[in-house]
Amino acid sequence: DTAVSQTPKYLVTQMGNDKSIKCEQNLGHDTMYWYKQDSKKFLKIMFSYNNKELIINETVPNRFSPKSPDKAHLNLHINSLELGDSAVYFCASSQVAGYNYGYTFGSGTRLTVV
Amino acid sequence: LAKTTQPISMDSYEGQEVNITCSHNNIATNDYITWYQQFPSQGPRFIIQGYKTKVTNEVASLFIPADRKSSTLSLPRVSLSDTAVYYCLVDGGPYKAAGNKLTFGGGTRVLVKP
Numbered sequence: 001d002t003a004v005s006q007t008p009k010y011l012v013t014q015m016g017n018d019k020s021i022k023c024e025q026n027l028g029h030d031t032m033y034w035y036k037q038d039s040k041k042f043l044k045i046m047f048s049y050n051n052k053e054l055i056i057n058e059t060v061p062n063r064f065s066p067k068s069p070d071k072a073h074l075n076l077h078i079n080s081l082e083l084g085d086s087a088v089y090f091c092a093s094s095q096v097a098g099y100n101y102g103y104t105f106g107s108g109t110r111l112t113v114v
Numbered sequence: 115l116a117k118t119t120q121p122i123s124m125d126s127y128e129g130q131e132v133n134i135t136c137s138h139n140n141i142a143t144n145d146y147i148t149w150y151q152q153f154p155s156q157g158p159r160f161i162i163q164g165y166k167t168k169v170t171n172e173v174a175s176l177f178i179p180a181d182r183k184s185s186t187l188s189l190p191r192v193s194l195s196d197t198a199v200y201y202c203l204v205d206g207g208p209y210k211a212a213g214n215k216l217t218f219g220g221g222t223r224v225l226v227k228p
Contacts, residue, residue, distance in 0.1 A: 004157070033216075040220055041199060041220050041221055042217065042220055043201070043217065044217045048216070056216070090157050092157070102160035102163055103148075104160065105157025105158050105159070107155070107157050108157055
C-alpha cells in the first residue's frame with residue numbers, strides 16, 4: 001500500500017537514449033510533482049500538475065516532458081539523455097487544500113547516464 | 115537558489131536534544147514552514163509544519179519567532195536512527211509558488227553517535 005510509487009528504482013542507460021519514469025499515488029491527492037536531486041543534495045522542482053493540468057514548469061530542457069494521464073499518475077519522459085541528466089528523480093504529491101499541504105515523496109529513481 | 119539557509123552538518127549523541135535552525139529572511143505572508151527528513155536512498159519524509167509560534171507533534175517541535183525570519187526544529191532525545199538529512203522548506207503551496215520557492219536547500223546532515 002505504498003503511497004507514492006515510482007518505477008524503475010534504478011535506471012542505467014547510454015547517452016542519446018530515450019527513457020521514461022513512472023509515478024503513481026494512491027493518496028487521492030490532487031497535485032503531483034517531479035523533483036531532481038543533484039550530487040549536492042539540493043532538491044529542485046521541475047514540474048507540477050494539478051488534476052492533469054501543468055501548473056509549474058521550471059527552467060528544464062525541452063528534452064524533459066511530463067505527462068499526466070489522470071490525477072493519480074505523473075510520468076516523466078526524457079529524450080536524448082545526456083551525462084548531466086544523471087541524478088535521483090523524485091515524484092511527490094500533495095493535497096492543496098487548507099494549510100496542511102506537506103509533500104509525500106516516492107523513494108526515487110536513480111538515473112545514471114553513461 | 116534556495117531561499118533558506120541551514121547549517122551543513124551537526125553531530126550529536128544518543129539521548130541528546132538536537133536543534134536545527136533555518137534562516138528564511140524573505141518569508142512571505144502566505145508561506146508556511148515545513149521540515150522534512152531524508153534517509154539515504156529514500157525520499158524526504160514530512161516531519162512537522164508550522165506558521166508561527168510553536169508546534170509540537172509526536173516526533174518533533176518547531177519554534178517560530180514572531181518575525182518568522184527563522185525557525186528551529188527540535189528533536190528530543192535522538193537515537194541512532196535519527197541520523198539523516200533534515201530540510202527546511204518555506205513556501206505557500208504550488209499555486210503561490212514562484213520558481214525556486216519549491217526548491218529545497220542542501221539540508222543539514224545530522225549524525226547521531228552512540
